[in-house]
Amino acid sequence: MLGTMMDYPLTINHILWRLERLFPRKPVVTQRLEEGQATRSSYGEVAARVHRLASALSRAGIRPGDRVATFAWNTQTHLECYFAIPCMGAVMHTLNIRLFPAQLEYIVNHAEDKAVFLDRSLVPAFEPLIGKVPTVQLVVLMNEGPEPSAAFREAFPQVVDYEEFLRSGDEHFAWPRIDERQAAAMCYTSGTTGNPKGVVYTHRSTVLHSLVAALPDSMGLSERDVVMYAVPMFHANAWGIPYAAALVGASQVFPNRYLDAERLVNLIEREGVTVSAGVPTIWIPILDLLEKTGRKLPTLKRVICGGSAAPPALIAGLAQHGIQLIHAWGMTETSPLGSLCRMRSWLDDLPDDQKLAVRSTQGTIVPLVECRIVDLESGQELPWDGKSVGELQVRGPYITGTYYNDPAASEKFMDGWLRTGDVATIDPDGYIRLVDRTKDLVKSGGEWISSVEVENHLMAHPKVLEAAVIGLPHPRWQERPVAAVVPRPEHKDDITAEELREFLAQRVAKWWLPDEFVFVPEVPKTSVGKFDKKVLREQLAQVAQRWAQS
Ligand code: ADP
Numbered sequence: 001m002l003g004t005m006m007d008y009p010l011t012i013n014h015i016l017w018r019l020e021r022l023f024p025r026k027p028v029v030t031q032r033l034e035e036g037q038a039t040r041s042s043y044g045e046v047a048a049r050v051h052r053l054a055s056a057l058s059r060a061g062i063r064p065g066d067r068v069a070t071f072a073w074n075t076q077t078h079l080e081c082y083f084a085i086p087c088m089g090a091v092m093h094t095l096n097i098r099l100f101p102a103q104l105e106y107i108v109n110h111a112e113d114k115a116v117f118l119d120r121s122l123v124p125a126f127e128p129l130i131g132k133v134p135t136v137q138l139v140v141l142m143n144e145g146p147e148p149s150a151a152f153r154e155a156f157p158q159v160v161d162y163e164e165f166l167r168s169g170d171e172h173f174a175w176p177r178i179d180e181r182q183a184a185a186m187c188y189t190s191g192t193t194g195n196p197k198g199v200v201y202t203h204r205s206t207v208l209h210s211l212v213a214a215l216p217d218s219m220g221l222s223e224r225d226v227v228m229y230a231v232p233m234f235h236a237n238a239w240g241i242p243y244a245a246a247l248v249g250a251s252q253v254f255p256n257r258y259l260d261a262e263r264l265v266n267l268i269e270r271e272g273v274t275v276s277a278g279v280p281t282i283w284i285p286i287l288d289l290l291e292k293t294g295r296k297l298p299t300l301k302r303v304i305c306g307g308s309a310a311p312p313a314l315i316a317g318l319a320q321h322g323i324q325l326i327h328a329w330g331m332t333e334t335s336p337l338g339s340l341c342r343m344r345s346w347l348d349d350l351p352d353d354q355k356l357a358v359r360s361t362q363g364t365i366v367p368l369v370e371c372r373i374v375d376l377e378s379g380q381e382l383p384w385d386g387k388s389v390g391e392l393q394v395r396g397p398y399i400t401g402t403y404y405n406d407p408a409a410s411e412k413f414m415d416g417w418l419r420t421g422d423v424a425t426i427d428p429d430g431y432i433r434l435v436d437r438t439k440d441l442v443k444s445g446g447e448w449i450s451s452v453e454v455e456n457h458l459m460a461h462p463k464v465l466e467a468a469v470i471g472l473p474h475p476r477w478q479e480r481p482v483a484a485v486v487p488r489p490e491h492k493d494d495i496t497a498e499e500l501r502e503f504l505a506q507r508v509a510k511w512w513l514p515d516e517f518v519f520v521p522e523v524p525k526t527s528v529g530k531f532d533k534k535v536l537r538e539q540l541a542q543v544a545q546r547w548a549q550s
Pocket of ligand 1: 190236306307310328329330332333362420421422434436437528
């Protein structure tokens with residue numbers, strides 16, 4: 001027997017409807033080039049512009065299902081693209097602005113993007129694609145920056161200014177009826193091995209993800225919040241926050257391209273930001289700045305931090321400033337919120353150090369998603385005992401079930417589960433502790449060493465700002481760990497490998513101690529701000545050569 005409920009589609013158009021009808025007065029603020037200057041708008045204005053944009057796209061020949069790319073920083077106009085493109089039936093394809101030209105060329109051609117919304121300041125990064133992306137018919141130039149050259153304008157059939165493009169559209173656009181399973185947005189994973197892989201979100205997956213992201217025990221978003229994400233809008237749809245914040249009517253503050261600690265702190269202070277989000281390498285320098293200057297951020301209550309493991313020292317440090325760091329795990333493939341760390345009521349009486357240990361886990365799986373861990377060799381499912389280590393696998397309505405046009409996709413799936421490539425334990429309360437990425441585990445003498453755990457301990461040392469641990473080939477042990485350490489500037493001349501080794505020896509097994517500590521001015525980062533261990537392995541290759549010769 002079927003139920004009597006309406007078969008009403010879950011679409012992003014509904015989020016747009018709420019934003020327009022319920023929250024038109026709520027502010028939308030974008031940081032401008034000049035420090036202290038901002039463009040101020042509202043959801044009401046954004047919604048009106050979204051109508052015009054959708055209509056203009058339709059007049060320009062964009063049809064349902066067409067891919068429309070963005071190549072842009074975090075701004076109001078990017079938010080307008082987030083709504084207009086999927087709500088008129090096209091597919092928003094956020095391009096990672098930090099990729100190499102060859103990767104970008106592959107991605108634009110693979111997705112067959114028909115149009116690109118391009119920030120003026122990013123034209124130089126897009127120029128190498130001239131003549132190599134034949135599907136691109138329309139380039140719309142957004143935001144501040146120098147005008148592109150005549151050669152650039154001639155390289156594409158149509159190049160137009162964003163505001164002029166908006167004027168070509170109607171104030172009221174008749175939204176098409178959209179099937180909730182239709183593609184809404186797509187995002188390519190950076191693909192550390194092989195070519196990047198395309199993940200395509202549906203309207204339905206986006207709405208479900210937004211609801212879950214906003215829940216009190218998730219990001220806990222409310223109409224009363226002022227949200228500023230320091231996650232690029234090309235990184236897994238800024239973790240879904242633009243839609244989740246709009247759904248509940250929270251104001252949005254856009255940092256634009258200014259992601260350094262000083263400017264972010266200024267913006268949080270000026271705009272009264274209450275919730276923010278970003279990878280650990282965004283928060284480490286912010287904590288450092290707060291500590292050095294004694295500045296306070298009284299409005300900021302919560303930061304969602306993920307993308308790579310949040311060091312316990314960072315969690316404890318921010319807590320001292322009244323800022324709760326909520327550790328989250330996810331992947332482009334999981335929309336991306338997969339798990340999130342909230343303290344369960346029955347753990348309230350734990351001593352502080354054990355609470356910090358819980359807060360440092362990647363938390364529990366989010367509603368609507370199921371998880372399991374599977375033995376790396378036998379493929380057997382493992383118990384949730386907090387000890388058994390296996391590959392984390394997930395399934396649910398906003399987990400990708402395949403990759404876009406990719407025949408090699410099947411190896412990433414197993415009996416209807418997505419293989420995350422992450423290695424984890426799960427404890428009886430469901431807290432997931434990520435041990436490592438499969439490819440980053442250090443394999444020493446037939447045993448595993450968690451690079452993440454060693455890094456976390458190192459980053460708790462008072463003289464250490466950042467630390468990344470990698471395994472390098474070793475003639476006797478297969479691999480041995482090496483630590484790249486960035487000292488705090490005031491300790492760059494008095495930090496020693498001996499003291500770090502001693503500090504670690506009290507915290508990890510002896511054979512986990514890195515064979516070498518290399519002091520570096522910075523750890524190389526990936527396009528989304530994670531430690532780039534591939535590049536680090538290349539940079540430290542001479543250590544392995546030395547071992548091979550000794
Ligand atoms: P990329 O491969 O470009 O990093 P994603 O952003 O999709 O692409 O990265 C997903 C991966 O990031 C996860 O599989 C996991 O390895 C890592 N990750 C995400 N969040 C965390 C976290 N909180 N702790 C440790 N690793 C994390």
